[in-house]
Amino acid sequence: xxxxxxxxxxxxxxxxxxxxxxxxxxxxxxxxxxxxxxxxxxxxxxxxxxxxxxxxxxxxxxxxxxxxxxxxxxxxxxxxxxxxxxxxxxxxxxxxxxxxxxxxxxxxxxxxxxxxxxxxxxxxxxxxxxxxxxxxxxxxxxxxxxxxxxxxxxxxxxxxxxxxxxxxxxxxxxxxxxxxxxxxxxxxxxxxxxxxxxxxxxxxxxxxxxxxxxxxxxxxxxxxxxxxxxxxxxxxxxxxxxx
Numbered sequence: 032x033x034x035x036x037x038x039x040x041x042x043x044x045x046x047x048x049x050x051x052x053x054x055x056x057x058x059x060x061x062x063x064x065x066x067x068x069x070x071x072x073x074x075x076x077x078x079x080x081x082x083x084x085x086x087x088x089x090x091x092x093x094x095x096x097x098x099x100x101x102x103x104x105x106x107x108x109x110x111x112x113x114x115x116x117x118x119x120x121x122x123x124x125x126x127x128x129x130x131x132x133x134x135x136x137x138x139x140x141x142x143x144x145x146x147x148x149x150x151x152x153x154x155x156x157x158x159x160x161x162x163x164x165x166x167x168x169x170x171x172x173x174x175x176x177x178x179x180x181x182x183x184x185x186x187x188x189x190x191x192x193x194x195x196x197x198x199x200x201x202x203x204x205x206x207x208x209x210x211x212x213x214x215x216x217x218x219x220x221x222x223x224x225x226x227x228x229x230x231x232x233x234x235x236x237x238x239x240x241x242x243x244x245x246x247x248x249x250x251x252x253x254x255x256x257x258x259x260x261x262x263x264x265x266x267x268x269x270x271x272x273x274x
Contacts, residue, residue, distance in 0.1 A: 036133070039130045040130070043100065043103070046103055048099050051096060051099065051138075052137065053141065055092075057145065059084075059085065059142055060145050061145075063084060067149075077157075078161060079165070079228075082165040082168070082228060083228055083229070083232075086168065086169050086173070087203070089139075089169065090203060091196050091197065093131075093135075093176060093196065094192045094196020095192065095196065097131060098183075098188060098192045100130075101181075101185065120260070120263050121261070124181065124256065124263045124264075128177055128256050131181075132177065135173060135177075139170055164231055168224050168227050168245070169228075171248055172224030172228075175220040175223065175255065176221050178252060178259045178260075180196070181259060183195065202221070203221050203222045203224075204225060207224075207226035208226075212226065217244070220251050223244055223248050227240075227241055
């Protein structure tokens with residue numbers, strides 16, 4: 032498994048994926064800090080709004096980041112390498128999912144570290160318990176959609192992934208932050224991160240509720256991996272190879 036993950040990382044060399052991983056989180060944090068320095072409207076809730084903005088943006092960004100990670104495989108023989116390598120495809124699909132999850136955690140860490148330094152040097156105190164909850168929501172809460180985007184990326188490329196990603200993000204904001212989602216939001220996994228964050232900030236969700244839905248997000252993601260990897264195991268990629 033480690034060698035597979037290592038090969039996926041090597042494939043990102045000299046691709047836009049590396050820039051997204053390294054530069055985009057820093058750019059986001061930099062812009063957010065600039066906003067904080069120019070406004071006092073978020074005084075006392077800096078960390079909550081940081082994760083609110085990050086989670087919303089990350090939820091959409093996954094829809095183009097996943098096909099971006101598959102781009103090198105597509106160019107190098109239209110996925111023929113993975114389809115004919117001789118390793119169980121279900122294992123490869125899961126390894127890609129795990130690789131993306133690790134990258135999401137890495138990106139969150141890159142974005143968070145300079146922001147925490149900013150808060151520290153400006154004497155802004157935060158609750159460690161809040162930081163832990165926000166961090167978990169910003170990572171675990173997002174992974175339930177990753178297998179779905181993997182499927183869309185393989186089957187329909189960028190367009191098939193970004194279009195649903197846009198719709199899901201808009202729906203997540205509406206259902207996650209307004210009364211429109213009351214009573215129905217838990218049926219839509221893509222709403223979980225924003226709704227959990229919003230509920231925790233408003234103190235309408237306690238820690239047990241947060242943990243339950245994060246566990247549910249994990250469960251949904253693994254079920255989705257199982258279903259999508261079964262499809263990937265049957266997929267011959269003929270349509271891709273004929274292009």
